[in-house]
Amino acid sequence: MSLPKPAFSVAPMMDWTDRHCRYFHRRISGRALLYTEMIVSAAIRHGQRERLLGFDSSEHPLALQLGGSDPAELALAARVGEDFGYDEINLNCGCPSDRVQSGAFGACLMNDAPLVADCVRAMRDAVSVPVTVKHRIGLGRSEEYGFVRDFVGTVAAGGCSVFIVHARNAWLEGLSPKENRTVPPLRYEVVHRLAADFPGLSFWINGGLADHAAIAGNAAGLAGAMIGREAYENPWMLQSWCAEHENDCVKYDVQNRTDSWLQVELKESELQKPKQPAACP
DSSP states (O other): OOOOOOSEEEOOOTTTSSHHHHHHHHHHOSSOEEEOOOEEHHHHHHSOHHHHHOOOGGGOSEEEEEEOOOHHHHHHHHHHHHHHTOSEEEEEEOOOOHHHHHTTOGGGGGGOHHHHHHHHHHHHHHOSSOEEEEEEEEETTOOOHHHHHHHHHHHHHTTOOEEEEEEEEEOSSSSOTTGGGTSSOOOHHHHHHHHHHOTTSEEEEESSOOSHHHHHHHHTTSSEEEEOHHHHHSTHHHHHHHHHHOTTOOOOOHHHHHHHHHHHHHHHHHHHSOOOOOOOO
16 A cells, blocks of 8 residues: 555554554554554564554554564564565664664664664665654763764665654663653754754654644644644544545544443453353253
């Protein structure tokens, strides 16, 4: 299927944007581009693929976010993702957690832009769907613009044309992943500067966008906005944004759709319950 151009997307969030959350979000908004949680490429290579990658067809448009740093392994995972029907493959270059750093991927990949370019090139050679990158605007406390500018330029040379930019630095030491979402200051102007310096590329803005005014104001002139925690904690904003800003968005009967979703979830949970042993005669 061809990938539509939604005004906004819902960010990949570990332990949050699983298939149940995404199904619920799709009941509310017909246009938001949804993302999976980050799935490690090695898990796809060795794990239970249906459990990791299965989704309901109503979730389209849907992107698969991968974590990894081995070009061949990422290419295999991307190819499997495309076979499952994902509309986009996204590489995580923004997660600052210790666990991700120990695997040499996530935000620490920003220190090796040539490797990221190799990963993108390998994935693009393996799939026909878009390959995108999500990253931060810097590492540690340095606010040197040249670092992120050179990162984008190098990765773009590998074939990436769409960048989702979390407008904060990632501090790889001294902060928890939760603190890394709030403590490093937001610098939206850096995303706009990237868009001005690379007019042939598409940039989506992410980070701290908690209301319609913030989204509309900070995403102006960019390809779109990616919403994170607010979409999880206040999911109805997806419907109101769609109604206000998308003339051709799908209108949903939220109550009926939600009731239907709950019935399906309850039915599945009943089926998954362990059977009780038969009573003794």
